[in-house]
Amino acid sequence: MKVRGLPSLPLLVLVLSLSCLLLLSLWRQRSERGKLPPGPTPLPIIGNFLQIDAKNISQSLTNFSKVYGPVFTLYLGRKPTVVLHGYEAVKEALIDHGEEFAGRGNIPIFEKINKGLGIAFSNGSRWKETRRFTLMTLRNLGMGKRTIEDRVQEEAQCLVEELRKTNGEPCDPTFILSYAPCNVICSIIFQNRFDYKDQDFLNLMKRMEENGRILSSSWLQVCNNFPSLIDYCPGSHQTFLKNVAYNRSYIMEKIKEHQESLNVANPRDFVDYYLIKQKQENHNQQSEFTLENLAATVSNLFTAGTETTSTTLRYALLLLLKHPHVTAKVQEEVNHVVGRHRSPCMQDRNHMPYTDAMIHEVQRFIDLVPTNLLHAMTCDTKFRNYLIPKGTRVITSLSSVLHDSKEFPNPEVFDPGHFLDKNGNFKKSDYFMPFSAGKRICVGEGLARMELFLFLTTILQTFNLKSLHHTKDINITPVANGLTSVPPPYKICFIPV
Ligand code: HEM
Ligand SMILES: *[C@@H]1O[C@H](CO)[C@@H](O)[C@H](O)[C@H]1NC(C)=O
Ligand SMILES: *[C@@H]1O[C@H](CO)[C@@H](O)[C@H](O)[C@H]1NC(C)=O
Ligand SMILES: *[C@@H]1O[C@H](CO)[C@@H](O)[C@H](O)[C@H]1NC(C)=O
Ligand SMILES: CC(=O)N[C@H]1CO[C@H](CO)[C@@H](O)[C@@H]1O
Secondary structure (H helix, E strand, O other): OHHHHHHHHHHHHHHHHHHHHHHHHHHHHHHHHHHOOOOOOOEOOOEOHHHOOHHHHHHHHHHHHHHHOOEEEEEEOOEEEEEEEOHHHHHHHHHHOOOOOOEEOOOHHHHHHHOOOOOOOOOHHHHHHHHHHHHHHHHHHOOOOOOHHHHHHHHHHHHHHHHHOOOOOOEOOHHHHHHHHHHHHHHHHHOOOOOOOOHHHHHHHHHHHHHHHHHOOHHHHHHHHOOOHHHHOOOHHHHHHHHHHHHHHHHHHHHHHHHHHOOOOOOOOHHHHHHHHHHHOOOOOOOOOOHHHHHHHHHHHHHHHHHHHHHHHHHHHHHHHHOHHHHHHHHHHHHHHOOOOOOOOHHHHOOOHHHHHHHHHHHHHHOOOOOOOOEEOOOOEEEOOEEEOOOOEEEEEHHHHHOOOOOOOOOOOOOHHHHEOOOOOEOOOOOOOOOOOHHHOOOOHHHHHHHHHHHHHHHHHHEEEEEOOOHHHOOOOOEOOOOOOEOOOOOEEEEEO
């Protein structure tokens, strides 16, 4: 026995040490997980990928929350992501623990483009200073002699003129509806809007539209999870990066023009304010106000401010086609408060509770950014008896808040009544979070709400909307999409009133 057993000693040692290693790694995984919220068991390398329906991520999260509760952990690849589901958890994180949850989760393709510059994909003091400057400048531009409201009103008239050219023929409104929000950003950043036929403008639009499409493709999701692919594989993401570089050089050109014509006493637009700020910080070697940071910030404002607003407008018109009684009530209010002979202005909104409720309901119902932008922890944080380490990615389900059935009975039904009290007054809700909440809340919230109100009321003041189909045949189900919910393609007629 002994003699026969001896040669196997090395083998025995090997087996023993291997099992020790295995136990150790299991124990480490358990103890790491022990501090994080519970969640489904991940597979090696791919994590929980196969358990998530890429076409309906939001619904997948709802399903998990039924098993694991409102705070749980998913592995998207090898790294844990904490998911917050429902108003209580989302509010507790983004508002009560605002500072800790204010990091931006890094998404490889954006990392590649932004290199940590700008607002939307930056962190720390650069993010804080750029964000503070942007909010202040938007506020300053809102008050000058040519206010942001003036610019949006001007654009609303141009939009309506463009729609008039369709002569009441059925048209797909996608493009026209994205010109207007893009032009508002142009006007704020570069002082002037473009003609809708301007070649530079059309280029800008075309590339942004293309990038929107690529961004939501499944190929890009693969790239984002295996970042090493970005450099080595040809594919649509290369087009994406090329479009961005192209764009960046156009923005740089514009910035140069501004540098040459700058009058410090009389800033015309966002770029002028930035250049002035840069001069003031001249002595500071560590200043965040570099030209590269300006280009990234401008590009963030275009990307974040165009698609979002135009998709909301397009979805709003589809919902108005589907619900003609809502449209009629809004038109009645527009006629009563604004009449036919002047442009709607923001003052009017206070006297138009039904219209205000309709726009809130559009944003609630369409749930444009169901899983919000990815956040990350800025430091190790104790949250509801869990310990979430610095850098952990965080998904906040805005969908779960906007479609809460206690706050909004029958959340799947489009009903402006969700924002009206029984006397027909506008009723606020803390659950209205299409722009997110807390420290990272959308920088353009005020601007976006102004555009939605002025564009929609100006359109309804000028046109009756007509569909090619009977209302019951109008499809309003969102098309599955990576980051945002977009309406199905449709045609609409704008009949002058
Ligand atoms: C209906 C229109 C819009 C919707 C639904 C929307 C929604 C959002 C959401 C959900 C976020 C992420 C917030 C977070 O990370 O917690 C965001 C961020 C942002 N939005 Fe908007 N947005 C809209 C329009 C705009 C406009 C017009 C602008 C341009 C002024 C803009 C600029 C930004 C910027 C710069 C950020 C990044 C903020 C940061 O990371 O600190 N958005 N938006
Ligand atoms: C969620 O759960 C329901 C019911 O169990 C199931 O029918 C549905 O397919 C699930 N959806 C997703 C996206 O996982
Ligand atoms: C932001 O900071 C967090 C925490 O330090 C980090 O994990 C994350 O990758 C950073 N995001 C970006 C876009 O750099
Ligand atoms: C996701 O699933 C829910 C419930 O099954 C459904 O109501 C919703 O329309 C789906 N969304 C998409 C984009 O398919
Ligand atoms: C989005 C985009 O590509 N816009 C511009 C990028 O820069 C070139 C020239 O540098 C312009 O022609 C594009 O319109």
